[in-house]
Amino acid sequence: MSDQFDAKRAWVERVLGIHSQQAAQASTAAPARGGLVAYRRLLLRWREAQGTFAANLTSLGTILLARPDIRADPRIDQIKQAVGELPKLVPQFGGALEDVLDAGLNATEPERVQRLAVQGIAAIDAYRTQLQSASPLLALEQFAAKELGARLPLHSALDQALVELRQQLAA
Numbered sequence: 001m002s003d004q005f006d007a008k009r010a011w012v013e014r015v016l017g018i019h020s021q022q023a024a025q026a027s028t029a030a031p032a033r034g035g036l037v038a039y040r041r042l043l044l045r046w047r048e049a050q051g052t053f054a055a056n057l058t059s060l061g062t063i064l065l066a067r068p069d070i071r072a073d074p075r076i077d078q079i080k081q082a083v084g085e086l087p088k089l090v091p092q093f094g095g096a097l098e099d100v101l102d103a104g105l106n107a108t109e110p111e112r113v114q115r116l117a118v119q120g121i122a123a124i125d126a127y128r129t130q131l132q133s134a135s136p137l138l139a140l141e142q143f144a145a146k147e148l149g150a151r152l153p154l155h156s157a158l159d160q161a162l163v164e165l166r167q168q169l170a171a
Helices: 003-016 020-028 039-066 074-085 096-106 110-132 137-145 154-171
Strands: none
Touching: 003 074, 039 074, 039 096, 039 137, 039 154, 110 154, 137 154
């Protein structure tokens, strides 16, 4: 795991009070309180997906640069530069989803909780539209599996989390 992922996990444990084993359970658990959205769990799941994505993107670059054929390539400097540019392939989602989930942490009135769920679904739909247009991420994920023998969810790590969050918000 990368230092950045570890830092995010530590933040989640410190701020949200959910630890790794709890995080795995929370990411698949149904909403609490008779249908009210469990915003803490949703925020944790989204941050977990972002951490997985970041760690896998870093691993992809590391694995690629460790290959003997790549290290021997006379264009190694350009390849290193291209690996450094990989994070630029990630769509800039903005912070709409995080803002909704943060607001939901303190929402107590059912009407507000429901309004935030609708806003969250809209943000997720916009994120998924952006992610679908980020075909290089899917291509990189497929390249890693086929050419490097590494299962490194990139596109699917984010998309799967977004689908799960949407389902929870719609429940």
